[in-house]
Amino acid sequence: AQSVTQPDIHITVSEGASLELRCNYSYGATPYLFWYVQSPGQGLQLLLKYFSGDTLVQGIKGFEAEFKRSQSSFNLRKPSVHWSDAAEYFCALLTDSWGKLQFGAGTQVVVTP
Amino acid sequence: DTEVTQTPKHLVMGMTNKKSLKCEQHMGHRAMYWYKQKAKKPPELMFVYSYEKLSINESVPSRFSPECPNSSLLNLHLHALQPEDSALYLCASSQGRINTEAFFGQGTRLTVV
Numbered sequence: 001a002q003s004v005t006q007p008d009i010h011i012t013v014s015e016g017a018s019l020e021l022r023c024n025y026s027y028g029a030t031p032y033l034f035w036y037v038q039s040p041g042q043g044l045q046l047l048l049k050y051f052s053g054d055t056l057v058q059g060i061k062g063f064e065a066e067f068k069r070s071q072s073s074f075n076l077r078k079p080s081v082h083w084s085d086a087a088e089y090f091c092a093l094l095t096d097s098w099g100k101l102q103f104g105a106g107t108q109v110v111v112t113p
Numbered sequence: 114d115t116e117v118t119q120t121p122k123h124l125v126m127g128m129t130n131k132k133s134l135k136c137e138q139h140m141g142h143r144a145m146y147w148y149k150q151k152a153k154k155p156p157e158l159m160f161v162y163s164y165e166k167l168s169i170n171e172s173v174p175s176r177f178s179p180e181c182p183n184s185s186l187l188n189l190h191l192h193a194l195q196p197e198d199s200a201l202y203l204c205a206s207s208q209g210r211i212n213t214e215a216f217f218g219q220g221t222r223l224t225v226v
Contacts, residue, residue: 032212043117043203044156044217051212090155098168099144099207099215103155 002027004093006104013081014112021076021107023091032094033074034101035065039087047089050074061085086111116140117218119204125224128194134221136187136204142216144168144209145187147179150201150220162187163209194225 005024013019025031032051036044048059055067065076074091091104117138126132136145144163148156161169162181170179176198178190187204201222207215 034214036217041201041220041222043119043219044205046214046216049214094211097209097211098161098163099146099209099211099213100158100161100169101156101215106153106155 002093002095002102004091004102004104006089006091006107008107009105010108010110012110012112015083016080019076019078019081019085019109021089021091021109023074023076023104024072025074025091025093026072027093027095031067031074033065033067034092034094035059035063035074035076036090036092036103037061037087038090038106044090047076081109081111083111083113085109117204117206117216119202119218119221121221122219123222123224125226126191126194127226128196130194131190131192133191134189134202134204134223136189136206136218137185138206138216139185140206140216141184142206142208143184144207145181146205146207146215147187147189148203148205148217150203152200156203160189191223194223196225199224 003026034049035047050067092101120135147159150156159173160179165181180188201220203220204218205215
């Protein structure tokens with residue numbers, strides 16, 4: 001069965017500190033993985049995607065993610081967070097050719113001064 | 114242009130009302146989606162349209178009726194909703210292939226009174 005797990009429901013980080021959000025997936029075939037960000041009351045914005053190739057992918061807003069097949073993980077990182085990075089972050093797995101996405105539960109990121 | 118436009122942004126309706134949500138994209142995408150998102154939860158897929166045909170209905174109650182008049186437009190007709198249907202309704206589009214990403218609109222915040 002396919003699934004996406006984000007173990008951390010809530011993370012608090014100081015502005016300027018590094019951030020890592022965890023994502024684990026379960027999928028029987030080649031995974032197509034995404035990270036989306038959602039500000040309160042807003043839609044989802046795509047940060048980055050992994051389809052194949054290089055296991056370290058760069059995204060927008062200074063984010064990057066590393067795909068590790070052996071660990072079934074796709075963790076999101078940012079070296080130095082800004083107050084504007086406070087939001088909900090969703091990891092998602094593409095589960096079929098219709099484009100159906102399965103989302104993790106999300107991680108709420110709070111940035112403190 | 115990677116924009117998906119949803120109208121209205123906010124909607125309050127009574128349980129006996131009929132209303133419609135609208136979604137538009139001009140990226141030439143052939144797949145369009147409706148997702149429902151409750152507070153503090155990830156989006157859940159409701160419907161998928163591919164080439165203007167309904168491909169997936171995730172067992173959504175018939176009080177939600179999707180329509181795809183053309184490749185750029187997607188509607189969601191609402192009738193006899195319940196208060197528990199109050200949520201953020203997100204529209205998305207993609208090229209509809211396995212290795213493409215979905216772009217989301219800003220959503221319609223629906224309140225059923």
